[in-house]
């Protein structure tokens with residue numbers, strides 16, 4: 001797990017985002033966070049704590065709320081764990097410019113990761129219950145589906 005891509009894309013002299021370091025954090029449950037991001041295209045960033053970083057996907061239409069709903073989730077670079085608490089305004093001209101707000105956050109109460117399938121249960125305010133991230137073979141490498149199970 002590396003934050004190299006994350007750090008290469010950003011100018012930490014100017015962005016209010018955390019620089020981040022790889023860290024191991026031990027608390028009872030791993031966490032998730034969903035950021036709402038008013039970038040050039042409004043989207044949601046869905047992040048799961050896996051192996052000491054936040055695995056991240058951009059979801060143009062936002063996470064699914066009803067059983068069996070599916071949403072395109074485009075994988076982006078891993079983000080540092082500190083990013084889970086980030087909210088702010090990324091200045092114009094910088095990567096990801098625009099307002100970032102936490103839309104939901106909470107615990108991952110179960111997690112099973114395979115190569116093209118991540119199954120998990122969330123306990124947040126807006127997102128609760130079982131979900132899966134699936135990478136269908138026919139899809140481009142970065143394109144996944146986030147599916148609400150129950």
Ligand code: MN
Pocket residue numbers: 037039043044045058096
């Ligand atoms: Mn974003």
